[in-house]
Amino acid sequence: MISVDNVSVQAGSFALSGVTFSIPTGSHGILMGRTGSGKTTLLEAVCGLKPVTRGTIRLDGRDVTSLKPGGRGIGYVPQDGALFPSMTVAEHLGFALVVRRWKAAAIRERVQEVSALLGLGPLLARRPAGLSGGEAQRVALGRALACHPSVLCLDEPLSALDDETREEMCAVLETVRRRTGVTVLHVTHSRAEARRLGDCIFQLRDGVVGEAGLTTGAGARRDGVIGGDPFPPQPRPTA
């Protein structure tokens, strides 16, 4: 479970204050908002990459507000993937495990598991320069998933992909969540993505506090998280 309680973040001249929302364990939470509304800042605060000036962030009931990013047990997939140009795909998938000093055999086994889950087998020896957009995002996802995080933070991971690849990635994300039970916080500005993937949908508006600033949505929700509809002119999805 991701629980953000009355959190304030200051990033340069930009500020978010009194933000509250929660995503139940195993759910896919979507955070929407206009460009510059602070979605990424909020996601980075959950990851521990932006300091929180007030409030509490809990992951699976554990207060992680003052923990460093590496101690939070999260997987982070930024917008551009941010792959490491000097490493192969296999090295990406094993990166977090090398940092945790896993034995080489265990790393090899886990890399095989993750590559099988994401269909990366044929790419293991390649470097980022030779990957397509969709492949790069799958590698970034695999790199984040390798060390069994309980929470996955996705920052517009599909925005640079063509329609067909985006659909493939949506299917991959659904499979991943079904197979791993990971809780997802997914930042996007795409309504289609939100409807396709979201269990609970939140809207961040003007970076403002609590009820006025962050209204919770009920797009394609399947879990009963409360709030107004973030897509008023659109008909509710029937699926």
Place this chain on the structure above:
Amino acid sequence: MTGPGSNAPESDAPPRVRSDAPFLISFAILGGAYVLLVLAMLAADASFTSPRHFWAALQSREIRYAIRLSLLTCSLTAILSVWVATPIGYLLSRYRFPGKALLDAILDIPIVLPPLVIGLSLLILFQTRPGRAVQSLIPITYEVPSIILAQFSVACAFAVRTLRATFDQIPVRQEHVALTLGCGRGQAFWMVVFPEARRGLLTAATLAWARSLGEFGPILIFSGATRMRTEVLPTTVFLELSVGNIEAAVAVSLLMVVAAVAVLMVIRIFGLERTPGRSL
């Protein structure tokens, strides 16, 4: 679009695009003039010497010592410069802190200061009480370490500039990902940033090396020009000129040109190899 009553009817037709040739030719002439100047200087040098002078210079015990000392000091300076410039370049690239603009300006001082002034400042520094205390442990002034220190004072500033640009080009997001995967800042640097910066590190090292090879002013003041002791190649040119042996001075100059061109070619090949899309 033309409206009724408009005095100067405007056309929607595409404009007549003129030839690019005058633009390209004028740029090529201006740039070519400078390249010609450099080549003319080298040609003049070459016409002033002969393979016999070149060979004679290489046979001289003093000049061979200067070549060895130049190669040794330049290499040590290059390593030392990159070693020191890496943390400075990284911190300047990644962090904002009070006094950063001042620090930036301080780091440019060795680049803008006249070389003689750097030598004089080093000489005075090592005559102060702390300077003399250091010299009681390691003799520096007028000894070989003074050459390295004089070269380092200038070369390191160039290495800092190069490495800062290198780190600026490496997206900070990659480090963020590494942090979320369990790295500390140090681990993220060594595992992610450093391998990616290796071409920049090589460029900084070669630039520092080439810069050190041509360093003369600070060395003359701070290290002196004693044969078989603190004589590096620029000192040789100066000493040979001062005794009227212009042929030897020119031969040594050309030797330095060959060494510098070789090093700069290494920079071009390794430093720019992976930056495609720069040409039209």
